[in-house]
Amino acid sequence: MRPEDDRSYDVIVVGAGHAGIEAALACARMGFKTLVLTVNLDTVGWASCNPAIGGPAKGVVVREIDALGGEMAKTTDETMINVRMLNVSKGPAVRALRAQIDKVLYSRTMKRKLETTENLVLRHGIVEKLLVENGKVKGVVDNYGIDYLAKAVIVTTGTFLRGKIFIGRAVFPAGRMGEFPANEFTKSLLEYGFKIGRFKTGTPARVLKRSINFSVMERQDTADEPLAFSYFDEPRVLPKDYPCWLTRTNPQTHEIIKRYLEFSPLYGTVKLIEGIGPRYCPSIEDKVIKFKDKDSHQVFVEPEGKDTEEYYLNGLSTSLPYEAQIQMIRSVKGLENAVITRPAYAIEYDYIDPRQLYPTLESKLVENLYFAGQVNGTSGYEEAAAQGLIAGINAALKLRGEKPLILKRSEAYIGVLIDDLVTKGVDEPYRLLTSRAEYRLILRHDNAHLRLSKYGYQVGLIPKWFYEKVLRLEERIKEEMERLKRTIVKPSDRVNEILAGCGSTPLRDSTSLYQLLKRPELGYSALKELDPNPIDDPEVVEQVEINTKYEGYIQKMFEEIAVFERYESLEIPSNIDYDSIPNLSTEARDKLKRVRPRSVGQAMRIPGINPSDISNLILFLDRS
Numbered sequence: 109m110r111p112e113d114d115r116s117y118d119v120i121v122v123g124a125g126h127a128g129i130e131a132a133l134a135c136a137r138m139g140f141k142t143l144v145l146t147v148n149l150d151t152v153g154w155a156s157c158n159p160a161i162g163g164p165a166k167g168v169v170v171r172e173i174d175a176l177g178g179e180m181a182k183t184t185d186e187t188m189i190n191v192r193m194l195n196v197s198k199g200p201a202v203r204a205l206r207a208q209i210d211k212v213l214y215s216r217t218m219k220r221k222l223e224t225t226e227n228l229v230l231r232h233g234i235v236e237k238l239l240v241e242n243g244k245v246k247g248v249v250d251n252y253g254i255d256y257l258a259k260a261v262i263v264t265t266g267t268f269l270r271g272k273i274f275i276g277r278a279v280f281p282a283g284r285m286g287e288f289p290a291n292e293f294t295k296s297l298l299e300y301g302f303k304i305g306r307f308k309t310g311t312p313a314r315v316l317k318r319s320i321n322f323s324v325m326e327r328q329d330t331a332d333e334p335l336a337f338s339y340f341d342e343p344r345v346l347p348k349d350y351p352c353w354l355t356r357t358n359p360q361t362h363e364i365i366k367r368y369l370e371f372s373p374l375y376g377t378v379k380l381i382e383g384i385g386p387r388y389c390p391s392i393e394d395k396v397i398k399f400k401d402k403d404s405h406q407v408f409v410e411p412e413g414k415d416t417e418e419y420y421l422n423g424l425s426t427s428l429p430y431e432a433q434i435q436m437i438r439s440v441k442g443l444e445n446a447v448i449t450r451p452a453y454a455i456e457y458d459y460i461d462p463r464q465l466y467p468t469l470e471s472k473l474v475e476n477l478y479f480a481g482q483v484n485g486t487s488g489y490e491e492a493a494a495q496g497l498i499a500g501i502n503a504a505l506k507l508r509g510e511k512p513l514i515l516k517r518s519e520a521y522i523g524v525l526i527d528d529l530v531t532k533g534v535d536e537p538y539r540l541l542t543s544r545a546e547y548r549l550i551l552r553h554d555n556a557h558l559r560l561s562k563y564g565y566q567v568g569l570i571p572k573w574f575y576e577k578v579l580r581l582e583e584r585i586k587e588e589m590e591r592l593k594r595t596i597v598k599p600s601d602r603v604n605e606i607l608a609g610c611g612s613t614p615l616r617d618s619t620s621l622y623q624l625l626k627r628p629e630l631g632y633s634a635l636k637e638l639d640p641n642p643i644d645d646p647e648v649v650e651q652v653e654i655n656t657k658y659e660g661y662i663q664k665m666f667e668e669i670a671v672f673e674r675y676e677s678l679e680i681p682s683n684i685d686y687d688s689i690p691n692l693s694t695e696a697r698d699k700l701k702r703v704r705p706r707s708v709g710q711a712m713r714i715p716g717i718n719p720s721d722i723s724n725l726i727l728f729l730d731r732s
Contacts, residue, residue: 116257117229117258118142118507119135119262120142120247121145122145122261122264124146124149124153127264127492128496129153129221130178130180130493131264131478131499132500133222134177134501135227136228138500138569140503143228143229144229145248147283147287147290149231150219152222152230153214158410159209159210160208162184162206162337163206165540165544166206167206167490168556169494169525170493171205171553172521174340174556175560175564176497176522176560176567177497177567180337182341183221188337189207189330190208191206191208191331192206192328193333194206199658200654200658201542201549201551202548203552208410211413213415233252234250235250235290236248236250237295238300239257240474243474251292259476262496263483264480264499265483266492268287268457269289269290270458271457273453274374274454275429275451276427276430277378278429294458302460304459305383306458307459307482307485308384308455309385309389310453312421312424313433314449315448315449316417316446317411317419318417319445320353321443328408330350340574350411352408353409354408355442356441357423358439359404360439361436364432364439365392365432368428371428374393374427381427384536385454386537386539387537389487392405407424410422418450421437424440425452427453430451433451434448458483459483459485460483460485467706468498468499468513469484469495472704478502479495480492480496485538486525486529486537487537491538498526501569505567516676518669518672519559519560521551528544531714547668552654557581558578562575581647581651584648588643594620595640595641596620596621597618599617599618612629612630622656625656680707680711680729682706686701689724692721692724693720696721700725711725
């Protein structure tokens with residue numbers, strides 16, 4: 109490679125965390141010469157907090173990433189040591205996978221995938237400055253003073269922008285423990301008009317395995333049934349060698365926390381932390397203060413990998429002083445003799461207001477500059493990876509001169525995530541929850557490939573054979589549902605005996621297998637004795653059961669989606685002058701100018717926009 113070629117790329121990705129990985133792989137696989145610059149080549153795709161992927165809503169996002177052609181699901185399958193399906197006793201809308209990963213192996217695997225991907229270069233460098241010309245990004249400058257040129261830049265800086273770590277009153281600069289922060293890059297963002305805020309997050313201590321008394325804790329083994337995140341991997345049963353364990357805090361723990369609160373950088377007499385922390389992943393001191401009526405909180409003791417003796421104390425995130433951490437941890441049942449290998453800490457960092465982004469994740473202020481991950485005010489590996497994938501795809505599509513990929517709220521949790529960010533903004537670290545999705549019964553763990561693989565195929569990240577497989581699956585589901593509707597069961601002693609054995613009421617009139625399957629107590633397998641031609645394809649059966657049993661709810665959601673999409677289809681011109689629209693409230697005018705929604709539907713979701721403002725906007729568009 110000639111020296112000048114080594115500094116000129118199609119796309120530069122700043123950072124190699126979960127967002128940066130997906131962005132870089134998408135761009136390179138879509139044919140663009142891609143450079144990844146990161147602080148530390150040994151912590152690519154590092155699980156800085158819990159050594160786990162998935163969970164409610166998040167697990168569905170991992171499946172969506174997979175269906176679009178991303179990498180997170182595959183690498184999770186390769187490196188997981190304990191996996192379970194959550195909420196199996198509840199409805200399909202809230203079921204999701206969660207896996208413990210070997211965090212070191214996960215990082216090494218992701219690094220290897222970057223290193224061996226054609227069109228991609230992974231390199232050390234701390235980006236300090238953007239290069240912008242005529243409102244369009246031209247490249248970056250790193251800490252060595254090297255100029256790298258590119259047609260597009262994707263910023264995925266995680267917690268590294270002016271990162272600062274807190275352990276009690278001890279404060280020091282870091283992107284995460286043991287790594288340099290990126291202190292200069294924020295200045296460059298401010299120079300180009302970006303609004304910057306401060307958030308904080310934290311991580312619990314790690315403790316030595318041999319110092320833990322597991323015998324007094326509740327064991328949580330990996331699942332007995334074969335499971336996999338990726339649609340491209342064969343589900344498998346993992347050995348039960350790496351269980352998780354459950355214990356709890358107690359009143360003594362809480363008294364220790366209260367005693368040391370004055371030394372807390374968040375609650376202490378000297379308040380050091382300015383940033384706002386995550387509501388849905390609070391520190392233990394947050395829990396003790398805000399939930400005074402609870403005398404205990406769960407602590408999950410989780411292995412960090414196969415080749416380490418470190419265990420993660422999920423539920424004990426704190427920024428209290430080290431001596432407080434020792435006392436607090438040793439007050440917990442099973443951890444009386446715990447040896448801390450790494451202390452817990454809080455970290456504060458810069459993020460940009462995501463309302464400065466289009467739904468493509470491209471900046472409104474600098475053309476061809478994209479942002480993804482925690483820099484957009486989110487929390488979580490899965491949320492970051494999803495944004496990285498979408499930013500990478502859209503950067504590549506724009507360079508191709510093609511239409512961008514914007515997922516609707518009715519199509520994917522990823523669509524919900526990005527729409528929330530760019531429309532509503534954030535006032536605390538954003539975490540995806542099932543409750544954020546209006547159409548969660550449609551956005552399920554089991555059907556991400558049916559919803560999204562067409563987009564992955566269209567952009568070139570999903571192979572043709574897989575997309576054709578999904579099309580055949582859709583056809584088989586439709587055929588089986590039609591067959592069940594046509595297959596009539598007549599009442600008889602034998603039929604009613606079978607139904608009674610399943611706890612179901614007897615038949616008085618002839619009915620279809622389809623109608624019988626609607627009964628909550630009857631599954632597809634229970635009806636096999638009544639079915640002359642049952643099928644054995646578990647994937648088809650699962651979809652048929654869900655679509656049949658929840659038909660009424662699903663139909664209602666599709667009707668709501670039709671209304672939703674009518675407003676989404678009312679596009680707002682990008683050059684609209686909101687000052688010229690009569691009768692808009694001052695608040696609505698200000699917010700519409702700030703967010704600049706792409707459709708009336710998006711405008712309706714901006715907090716503070718009322719129905720009369722929407723009516724006036726539609727009237728103006730009709731007359732234009």
